[in-house]
Amino acid sequence: MGKALFFKAADQNEACTLLARYGEKAKVLAGGTDLMARVNRRLLSPEVVIFIGGIGLNYIREEGDNLVIGATTTHADIVRSALVQEKAPLLAEATGQIGSPAIRNMGTIGGNLVNASPAADAATALLALGAKLKLVSAKGQRQVAVEEFFTGPGKTVLRPDELLQEVIIPSKRPGSKWAWQKLGKRKADIVAVISVAIALQMNKGVCSKVRIVLGAVAPVPLLAKRAGALLEGKKPNKALIEEVAKAAAEEMTPIDDVRATAWYRRKVSEALVKRLLSQILE
């Protein structure tokens, strides 16, 4: 390995130009909570580091029916934002449970997504909310739905020359219902053993746009499509909720790891889906 390089990109164009030049050799740095921990554990030794903390991607704003959040916005800024609390309370709740105060001061929403942990808290919430991601490069830009973004643990469709610019979240509407729960071995600084995020529309007792998401039970944050479809257009009752929870548990492909066994994850996820749906639909 030659001498490593550090660039502090002045703006988004420069960041894209650098990514186009260095591609896979480069690692994008924002808050550093994942990247630097991996460097310290000697899992990573980047030849080129491109710091994007100063390129103006720290913003939260309303654009039409969407809430738009820049990729380097910290978790702390998201939790504190009155706009996020009003327009995407599920994201505010899930983000408030990431790490601990110091981690939330450092870590960013973009980092939570591009690191592609199957247990990522913000990613799980954003998947339930049906968020879209705007990816930019020197060649142009494209939008990708969160459910198409993740391809495996630590893997996404982001190309080596691309940068995540912002997250576009449909704002809360009348009849929007949501619930979130993260299960960990302690309350702070913990990777989820299981997390569940649910968002749906409830109008005149009928459910629509049902999105049930499970974290840490599959190679990627999992949108339980079959389970959600069972509720679509229905007036929920106890028996249906149990059926949906069971279907969600069947969709997951959990593994045994240091945090929990696959058996435990399956059992507890089913119970959590049932509990959260009952809370929402009561």
Add this chain to the structure above:
Amino acid sequence: MPMLKLKVNGRDYEVEAGPTTTLLEVLRGKLLITGPKIGCNTGDCGACSVLLDGRLVKSCITNALTAHGKEVITVEGLVEPGEFHPLQKAFYEHYASQCGFCTPGMLVAAKALLDENPSPTRDEVKEAISGNLCRCTGYVKIIEAIMAAAQEMRKKKA
């Protein structure tokens, strides 16, 4: 190697830092400011906690070059000339330190809390130090010390 300019506890410094050098490595290795401790080195234990432009961060996973032009406060920066900070006094009086390894991080996390919220509840204190692990005394005495310091500081201000 790129040059890094930063202010630590009121003093200006200029040092070299590599692309993946951490702020903790600069503080301890180059500036010999050893209050912040090397614990887990992965952002889990909080022994390295410092304030960066007033915000609590874990210096072991803070890339040093991203601190360029910023102000760092370590536990050493809590001391007022000739006098301990009310938090330090309260930790002493409440026996809130045993082996002492977590103490610098605990004190800095507590300062971050009280700077923003001078009248925290017990639960808010617990949340504020939730990123800091103590393996000796447990947390009760630490929480009590922070509550007492908050009260003392409010009295002083009044």
